[in-house]
Amino acid sequence: MNKYPKIGIRPTIDGRQGGIRESLEEKTMNLAKAVADLISSNLRNGDGSPVECVISDTTIGRVAEAAACAAKFEREGVGSTITVTSCWCYGSETMDMNPWPKAVWGFNGTERPGAVYLAAVLAAHSQKGLPAFGIYGHDVQDLQDNTIPEDVAEKILRFARSAQAVATMRGKSYLSMGSVCMGIAGSIVSTDFFEDYLGMRCESIDLTEFIRRMELGIYDHEEYAKAMAWTEKYCKPREAADRNRPEKAKTREEKDQDWEFVVKMTLIARDLMTGNSKLREMGFQEEALGHNAIAGGFQGQRQWTDFYPNGDFTEALMNTSFDWNGIREAYVLATENDACNGIAMLFGHLLTNRGQQFSDVRTYWSPEAVRRVTGKELTGIAKNGIIHLINSGATTLDATGQATDANGNPEMKQPWDLTQEDVEKCLANTNWCPANRDYFRGGGFSSNFLTKGGMPVTMSRLNLVKGLGPVLQIAEGWTAELDPEVHRTLDERTDPTWPTTWFVPRLMPERDAFKDVYSVMNNWGANHGALTYGHIGKDLITLASMLRIPVCMHNIADVDVFRPSAWNAFGMDKEGSDYRACSTYGPLYKK
Numbered sequence: 177m178n179k180y181p182k183i184g185i186r187p188t189i190d191g192r193q194g195g196i197r198e199s200l201e202e203k204t205m206n207l208a209k210a211v212a213d214l215i216s217s218n219l220r221n222g223d224g225s226p227v228e229c230v231i232s233d234t235t236i237g238r239v240a241e242a243a244a245c246a247a248k249f250e251r252e253g254v255g256s257t258i259t260v261t262s263c264w265c266y267g268s269e270t271m272d273m274n275p276w277p278k279a280v281w282g283f284n285g286t287e288r289p290g291a292v293y294l295a296a297v298l299a300a301h302s303q304k305g306l307p308a309f310g311i312y313g314h315d316v317q318d319l320q321d322n323t324i325p326e327d328v329a330e331k332i333l334r335f336a337r338s339a340q341a342v343a344t345m346r347g348k349s350y351l352s353m354g355s356v357c358m359g360i361a362g363s364i365v366s367t368d369f370f371e372d373y374l375g376m377r378c379e380s381i382d383l384t385e386f387i388r389r390m391e392l393g394i395y396d397h398e399e400y401a402k403a404m405a406w407t408e409k410y411c412k413p414r415e416a417a418d419r420n421r422p423e424k425a426k427t428r429e430e431k432d433q434d435w436e437f438v439v440k441m442t443l444i445a446r447d448l449m450t451g452n453s454k455l456r457e458m459g460f461q462e463e464a465l466g467h468n469a470i471a472g473g474f475q476g477q478r479q480w481t482d483f484y485p486n487g488d489f490t491e492a493l494m495n496t497s498f499d500w501n502g503i504r505e506a507y508v509l510a511t512e513n514d515a516c517n518g519i520a521m522l523f524g525h526l527l528t529n530r531g532q533q534f535s536d537v538r539t540y541w542s543p544e545a546v547r548r549v550t551g552k553e554l555t556g557i558a559k560n561g562i563i564h565l566i567n568s569g570a571t572t573l574d575a576t577g578q579a580t581d582a583n584g585n586p587e588m589k590q591p592w593d594l595t596q597e598d599v600e601k602c603l604a605n606t607n608w609c610p611a612n613r614d615y616f617r618g619g620g621f622s623s624n625f626l627t628k629g630g631m632p633v634t635m636s637r638l639n640l641v642k643g644l645g646p647v648l649q650i651a652e653g654w655t656a657e658l659d660p661e662v663h664r665t666l667d668e669r670t671d672p673t674w675p676t677t678w679f680v681p682r683l684m685p686e687r688d689a690f691k692d693v694y695s696v697m698n699n700w701g702a703n704h705g706a707l708t709y710g711h712i713g714k715d716l717i718t719l720a721s722m723l724r725i726p727v728c729m730h731n732i733a734d735v736d737v738f739r740p741s742a743w744n745a746f747g748m749d750k751e752g753s754d755y756r757a758c759s760t761y762g763p764l765y766k767k
């Protein structure tokens with residue numbers, strides 16, 4: 177069985193035999209091949225395999241050929257399509273009628289009217305309530321030119337990245353480990369939202385399952401020994417001084433036991449999400465299956481953490497692009513079972529294949545407040561103020577920023593670009609602090625690091641609003657590096673046992689929520705944000721429109737907003753039309 181969905185390419189053609197069709201067959205097929213090649217040579221699935229395309233067996237001129245193509249795509253596990261043409265074709269006969277994400281590239285040439293077909297078929301898509309993305313190159317190309325211009329390539333790849341994310345999450349699960357955490361609304365998991373908007377299921381387990389598996393030894397014992405040896409080498413030596421009051425601190429012996437406990441928790445959390453064939457060999461058929469989870473959340477607080485070591489080690493390692501088994505794709509695991517943030521992490525992960533960061537959006541520090549408490553000025557990109565992102569647990573260790581690109585700049589890499597040296601540097605820059613036992617009575621270890629400055633990042637968050645539905649918010653910006661003394665003073669006022677990222681959003685004076693750094697913090701819809709490496713706001717906007725989730729706040733220029741062409745019919749203000757279109761079409765998988 178194929179692990180990932182494929183993208184179907186549909187070459188459509190003028191059906192008139194006796195000259196027209198014959199003259200266009202080769203050209204049209206070549207355009208389809210060029211699109212498939214563009215996608216497979218640029219986009220990868222999470223395991224590093226190229227995103228696969230399937231091309232229709234024939235060009236599509238008449239409806240029987242459209243039907244044969246649809247049948248082939250169903251057999252091949254296609255999850256979205258791109259229709260390509262350089263000429264006039266018959267709209268409703270050749271169009272893709274499947275409600276999955278779809279785009280049409282109408283070649284901008286004038287010998288044959290590909291753009292006329294594009295307009296006609298997009299009108300048909302609008303009329304039939306099957307929104308499609310329209311791709312029309314800016315400059316006229318010659319008929320014999322089969323190259324894909326840069327502006328067209330950018331749109332094809334933006335569509336394909338987002339469509340592949342939509343298709344990849346479909347049919348998978350979100351696994352709640354535990355339930356609602358400290359009354360956090362995002363952890364009141366909405367099955368309706370997951371099912372209707374994402375095509376996903378919600379699974380849940382009670383946290384006693386961890387104890388059962390630990391006590392009955394239901395985990396891979398060989399892997400546990402390997403994981404423990406790795407932890408002894410890379411993590412335990414970086415155990416930080418205990419900041420608990422002496423009467424609250426655990427003894428050395430208790431801490432050693434906690435290390436063993438949190439390593440076992442990590443194996444079990446992974447097995448719960450994705451299963452483990454080793455457990456089948458051990459006779460545990462059910463446990464070997466896992467929950468088919470592509471994302472999950474760990475409740476932790478309060479009952480579990482009041483009694484057992486916290487989930488911080490587990491969450492940090494799961495979200496990281498490496499562990500004792502080497503470099504691998506990061507998992508998506510939200511802390512505090514905040515599924516709304518987990519979904520923003522999942523979007524970021526599927527669009528980039530990189531490890532994700534989960535944080536409390538804790539403090540806006542104005543330049544004035546920083547001056548007052550430190551006696552120093554914020555400088556550089558931080559000069560207009562900063563947002564302190566900090567939470568125990570679910571932040572990828574990739575967010576240390578210790579991996580470097582070819583120019584020596586910090587990067588949170590895709591796993592296939594990570595090197596062993598990068599991995600060792602991420603680990604060498606992460607401390608493991610005995611958990612603050614006023615908060616976490618059961619102990620455990622919190623990952624602690626300071627994110628390197630200068631990385632392009634995008635903060636996002638999904639919120640559920642009664643009467644409206646889901647909305648997405650997006651803020652592109654950068655990580656900032658502060659004067660070390662300023663960092664220390666500000667960090668000491670919080671919980672210095674947790675990882676810190678200083679975030680500076682890109683401001684847009686003309687948009688109220690981005691007129692200053694304070695407004696970004698003040699407009700954030702909940703206590704958490706997901707941080708993704710890179711400026712991926714454009715991709716998130718395209719993805720959200722495919723899922724009919726309106727974007728309530730973003731700092732992306734209008735020219736970079738790429739949504740289905742039907743959105744243009746809902747008015748000239750892009751954000752208002754987004755709301756109207758999303759509410760008209762409704763969720764993609766509504767039953």
Ligand SMILES: C[C@H](O)[C@@H](O)[C@@H](O)C(=O)CO
Nearest residue numbers: 477512536567568615703
């Ligand atoms: C320890 C505390 O309960 C934190 O976990 C709390 O500040 C949060 O993270 C709330 O989202």
Ligand SMILES: [Mn+2]
Nearest residue numbers: 512535536567
């Ligand atoms: Mn939190």
